[in-house]
Amino acid sequence: MFSRSYKLTGLGPLLSRSFTTTRSSFSNIGKSAIPISESVQCFTEEIPYEFCKTFRKGKSIYSLNRNIVVKGPKGSLKMAVPSFVSISQDNNYINVKVEDPEDRIQRSMWGTSRATIQNHVIGTTEGHIAIVKFVGTGFRAVIEDGEDGKKYVALRVGFPYIPKVPVPDGITVSCPNPTRLLVEGLDKQQVKLFAARIREFKKPEPYKGKGIYVDDEKITLKEKKIK
Missing domain, CATH: 3.90.930.12 (Ribosomal protein L6)
Structure with missing residues (x-):
């Protein structure tokens, strides 16, 4: 049982203190x-x-x-x-x-x-970096030069078409192997945002684990539903 203290008013008994005694803490x-x-x-x-x-x-x-x-x-x-x-x-x-x-x-x-x-x-x-990993049969990325002189990341992730994502200014993208992309830049927010845009095309699915992962992202695999 919790110890309670009441305060009598014209409207009846009211709880004068909360159940918790933990003080609010602030970030320093x-x-x-x-x-x-x-x-x-x-x-x-x-x-x-x-x-x-x-x-x-x-x-x-x-x-x-x-x-x-x-x-x-x-x-x-x-x-x-x-x-x-x-x-x-x-x-x-x-x-x-x-x-x-x-x-x-x-x-x-x-x-x-x-x-x-x-x-x-x-x-x-030092710069900021994001590692984009492609997991799945045939999943890969290719860096291409566009007609407008900009760089594009072409994604082959199981679609009947090939999505192409333009590389924004201030961001450098390299491809050490077909299943890895290195996104580098000065602004951490822009680096992570561009990696997240690529991930949106094929989020990791929970049954086979196929999809696009960013940095050390991990998911918990589920068992297949058997009827």
Whole structure:
């Protein structure tokens, strides 16, 4: 039996405390410093008002009026943030701060901004990679040159036609063997998004395990239904 304490009011007894005593915990990702090498630069720049994007949370509207720029040996990346997000550099570390850590919206943007900046630091120094694997008889991919000068990934995955996916700018795709694709780029989000687009054409099925897998993806096989 749980121990309960009641409070008498004009409407009758009400439960004054919840059954659980566990306190809500918050993520501390935003407080962690981001280590950088000497070849990486990180700074902010203002975005002109007419080019600012906005987003709404409840009744409040926030403007993304500041860019956080990360420059490294492989290139540079930008991230638009609201004015309450700021950065400071101390030796070889970057600290991300917000004006009011107790505010729910600012706290959520704090951790998100810090994680994205860290991904940009890794991307501009080492790059991000996604491995796309083709499992199934005859399943394979071929990189082709289009008439428009762009690269295309032709997928042979059991369809009566051959889907061709254009490779977006900033992404490099290589094919070490017919059943593997290496997707590389600076922006982690764009790299994983392109790999996910390829996976959409033939998701792994749970009976034979055939399909397109991304990175270390695994599925649990089911037994065939026997009538």
